[in-house]
């Protein structure tokens with residue numbers, strides 16, 4: 355039995371997604387910017403998908419910009435707003451647990467004279483909106499705090515943070531790549547100006563994402579070129595991936611979140627009972643439904659992951675993109691773990707296809723290999 | 728006309744997304760139904776009506792309103 359518990363890194367594409375993509379590649383191969391019939395057919399695919407995405411977010415179709423994924427959406431949001439603000443853009447606020455595509459994008463602006471404030475988190479990984487409020491100044495142009503953390507699943511208080519930004523005329527960006535379609539987030543209700551999503555966390559294709567840009571938000575493009583996406587994102591649109599993104603959204607089952615939550619809790623209960631001294635990293639309550647992150651009492655996670663992999667069980671130590679880097683996870687450090695503790699941490703992330711038999715088998719294997727009872 | 732035409736505001740929507748959106752709405756209408764579309768001057772008014780006609784719909788009327796256009800389209804029988 356193969357047990358895939360690395361769904362926070364990426365998910366297996368749904369059959370409906372693969373069908374939509376191959377159908378689109380075969381039949382709608384025209385450039386969606388061309389005026390002939392094939393171009394217009396491709397543009398129809400794009401616009402239908404844009405509507406699907408807009409509806410899922412509570413946005414208007416014109417507020418959706420397709421990108422190559424979460425990394426680009428985050429870069430576009432952070433750099434695009436700072437560049438558009440020009441000399442007015444002197445200060446940006448981000449949390450200490452953002453995805454590197456937000457953190458590094460923000461820090462890259464320091465050489466342009468932008469000051470970046472990192473707001474810390476509590477021991478569960480949660481940002482205190484009051485701490486955000488304290489660092490805001492008249493020079494602040496943007497606050498970026500994610501919806502759900504990629505490593506520990508912390509659900510940040512984006513409603514409150516958005517509200518205090520709105521009250522001060524500061525733009526609020528939210529990276530919702532992990533939570534999109536798992537946790538409700540309606541831009542008509544949450545005061546967010548920019549919101550990043552991608553497809554490959556919800557059984558869609560890799561290399562496609564979108565940035566929601568609230569009407570009237572000034573945004574400079576990352577790329578110069580043909581001026582697609584209303585000038586906000588040049589480059590020929592990836593029509594098949596866009597079709598796959600919409601198919602992934604349409605295939606979402608809203609009841610799946612509660613099933614994932616129940617199985618995740620069951621996995622944690624099994625591990626907690628059998629491994630004395632195991633600890634939960636991240637929040638107990640305000641937590642994304644499919645995320646579990648634990649700190650083992652003695653075992654280092656890297657060798658354990660290799661053994662699990664040999665047994666057909668796939669998980670990870672933390673964020674997928676930091677796997678190649680030996681540095682300890684900044685997220686785990688931010689919640690107060692020592693570097694030694696970070697290397698004993700294990701992230702287990704479920705999908706709507708994860709079964710009870712799978713979580714039970716995974717728990718047994720982890721207990722056996724990590725030397726529990 | 729038994730019922731008022733549906734309306735669709737495509738001002739500010741770039742080409743050919745405007746044509747694509749018009750076609751998506753028309754496809755959801757019964758044959759013979761009317762759609763009133765607002766379009767920008769320039770490329771949109773030059774390109775969108777022919778793109779709709781190419782797919783079998785009938786452009787019944789084009790009127791200049793302010794800086795833009797209003798186009799009345801009838802859904803084709805076979806489209």
Ligand SMILES: Cc1ncc(COP(=O)(O)O)c(C=O)c1O
Pocket residue numbers: 362363422423424425426428453455500502503504529530531532552553554561562563
């Ligand atoms: C929270 C978060 N933001 C951004 C990204 C980057 O998205 P992408 O892989 O589509 O570039 C990821 C995961 O990959 C993520 O988990």
